Amino acid sequence: EQQQSLLLSSSARFPPPQGVRLSYGTAGFRADAGLLQSTVYRVGILAALRSLKLDSSVIGLMITASHNKESDNGVKIADPSGGMLSQHWEPFADALANAPSPQHLLHLIIEFVEKENIPLEGARPAQILLGRDTRPSGESLLEAAKQGISSILGAVAIDMGIVTTPQLHWMVRARNKGVKASELDYFEQLSSSFRCLMDLIPSGSTFNEVDYKLVVDGANGVGGEKLEVLKKRLDGLAIEVRNSGKDGGVLNEGVGADYVQKEKVVPRGFSSQDVGIRCASLDGDADRLVYFSVPSESSSKIDLVDGDKMLSLFAVFIKEQLSILNKEGHTDVNSDYQPRLGVIQTAYANGASTDYLRRLGLEVLFTPTGVKYLHEKAAEYDIGIYFEANGHGTIVFSESFLCWLESRNYELSSVVKGSEQQKAALRLLAVSKLINQAVGDALSGLLLVEAILRHMGWSIHRWTELYQDLPSRQLKVKVVDRTAVVTANAETVAVRPPGIQEAINAETAKYPQGRSFIRPSGTEDVIRVYAEASTQEAADSLANSVAKLVD
Ligand code: NG1
Ligand code: ZN
Structure with missing residues (x-):
């Protein structure tokens, strides 16, 4: 009763914008900041419910529109692992954001709480960690998020202030593991594992x-x-x-x-x-x-040097450490554990990078665009490395592999301290602490790149030359309804509108090393076109002809 009237009165202060339909896309909700008060308020409610559903684990709520223009903003949720909100809840997020009135909103919440069996009178209060980027609109949106959170009785908001998106994800993950999770702890973990690699x-x-x-x-x-x-x-x-x-x-x-x-x-x-x-x-x-x-x-x-080449650098280094570790040494330490190393890319990965990685003997898989898909796939491996070409990616390690590595390190150090094998184990352990296991993180990625270049003795030029990128072109086409394009096979094939894939194939066939695909963006109201071919002129021309097919 009290809960219901609280929701009704507080949501009445955050009317949704007229005539816009919002959707929880590739990276949460994004729009012009002026449209987002009610959305962020409602995502505050969602975050509190998510926490209650998961035994009052800490949930993250980040206010950012990443690389989009300053006047835009956005909001997304981090799950207790530090990863993205479970896809299973996205339809609820969409419904909440678009509910036309407080009554509709309340009805949706009651229905969802029942369906998902969310303990509203939980034993412990919901806990939400809040963060925002430097956008001027962030402050008032943060206030809206707090209002949303406090409209669920007992829910607690902890404001981390201005942080990077990956810092917030890292903090959520750390808190739920019961370890220290301040910004200082984050800096300390990054700098000490970096020092260890150096x-x-x-x-x-x-x-x-x-x-x-x-x-x-x-x-x-x-x-x-x-x-x-x-x-x-x-x-x-x-x-x-x-x-x-x-x-x-x-x-x-x-x-x-x-x-x-x-x-x-x-x-x-x-x-x-x-x-x-x-x-x-x-x-x-x-x-x-x-x-x-x-x-x-x-x-x-x-x-x-894009995400694909960063991925390649990381893969080369990790593969090298694994092979040192598995060398038959003069030790009799048992090494029967064969860790599975997987590399995950999207259709935007430059074809030359995929060829290179496969030539290294690595297992390369593809998922649709969006870190939520890549991360999920990578987590199926002992060591999963994923990157989008745009530079978003990380390395994830399985708990069982890290345990094995710890004990291997211990055994090795008791045989010959400081052996090459032990150093390889220590390096991998340091990488697992340096790299942000929750989500792609530019700061931790940068330190890992720096340490590996130093390890290899490589200049940026030497790194660039790992392989030669195929020339590529990306275009976007404004359309009335981007949902008219439906894709399959990790977005490499358009299954709708009918006939379009055949037309793309016919264009692509005209170009040596040609490859092209289309997909609806998850963050903008456009269809994206990607093309690559053996020359820049050819890639441009292929992209242009495919864009005409979409128009
Ligand atoms: P959309 O708008 O769905 O293409 C873009 C990026 C994604 C991802 C998200 C989230 C490209 C082609 N797409 O998604 O990789 O980073 O933004 O920021 O770069
Ligand atoms: Zn970003």
């Missing part, structure tokens, strides 16, 4: 003086700010942060990982002065990372 670098590894320097484009967002703090705890690495948001630049405008990856030009704040230097770009909420270098003084073009 201490284990083979003594023969050579690194040129010029390669010590790394320049990072912070997208004028939260990531640059956090990196300024983190870098003070790191030895042996000279990081310069540009576009940290303090020098007047606008979030994601001509800067950031999305811009750099899509436009393949230098972001603001970088110039021909940076020729040859290793550079990296974060996106607006620091869950994406790409590297790049400026090849010549005469143009603003860059050599891009």
Whole structure:
């Protein structure tokens, strides 16, 4: 009774916007910030219910629109593992966001609570960790989220302030494991595992003086700010942060990982002065990372190192450590455990990367776009490495593999301390602590890249040359109804509208090494077109002809 009247009165203060239909897409709800008060309020309710459903575990609620323009915002939920909200609840999220009146909203909630058996009078209160990026609209949206949370009796909101998306996911995961989960703990875990990897670098590894320097484009967002703090705890690495948001630049405008990856030009704040230097770009909420270098003084073009190449670097390193670990040594330590290593990509992965990874003998799988799909697949392996081409990805380790690794390390150290095998075990353990197991994290990814390059003695140039990207082109086409396109086989085939796939096939066949696909975006009202082929002209032309088929 009390609960119902509380919901009715509080939701009346957050009327939904007229004439818009919101959907919990690839990355939660996203829209112009002005439209989102009621949505964020309602997601606050959803987060509290989710917590109650899961024995009052901590749930995360993040307010961000990532790489989108500053006037946009968004909201998404992190489940207790630190991963994305279970897909099973997405339809409820959609229904909640679009309920036209407080009465409808209440009705939906009552129905759902019953169906899902949610203990409203739980033994412990719901707990929600809140975070937001640097967008000016974040503050009032955060207030709306708090109102939503407190309209479920007893629910507790814990505000973490301005954090990166992966920091919030990391904190949710850590709290639910019962370990310390402040921002300081996050920095401490990253810097100490980074140090551990640096201490284990083979003594023969050579690194040129010029390669010590790394320049990072912070997208004028939260990531640059956090990196300024983190870098003070790191030895042996000279990081310069540009576009940290303090020098007047606008979030994601001509800067950031999305811009750099899509436009393949230098972001603001970088110039021909940076020729040859290793550079990296974060996106607006620091869950994406790409590297790049400026090849010549005469143009603003860059050599891009995208998510696929980061994945390749990680895969090469991990494969090397596993093979050291499994070498028949002079020890009689039992090593019958064969960890399963899997690599997960999406259709956007450059074809050359997939070829390269398969040539390394790795198992490569594909899922639809969106980290929720990639992460889920990767979690089926002892070591699952996943990346989207845009630089969003991470490495996940199974509990059983980490246990085995701990005990292996212990056994090895009792035979010959400091053996190559033991070092390999220690490196893998350090990677599992450095890399964010909850979700893709630009800051932890950056430190892992830096440590591996140092380990290999590679310049960014050497890394770029692992393989040569096939030229590609991405386009977006505005359509009346993007749901008219339906895909299958990890989005590589369009099954609707009828006949379109045949037409795409016919176009693609005209180009050597041609590949093309279309899919409805989960974050924008567009159909995306991707094409690759043996030359840039061919990729552009293929993308253009496929875009015409969609129009
Ligand atoms: P959509 O709009 O569904 O293509 C985009 C990215 C995804 C993912 C989400 C969430 C591309 C082609 N798509 O999704 O990979 O990062 O945003 O931010 O980059
Ligand atoms: Zn992002």
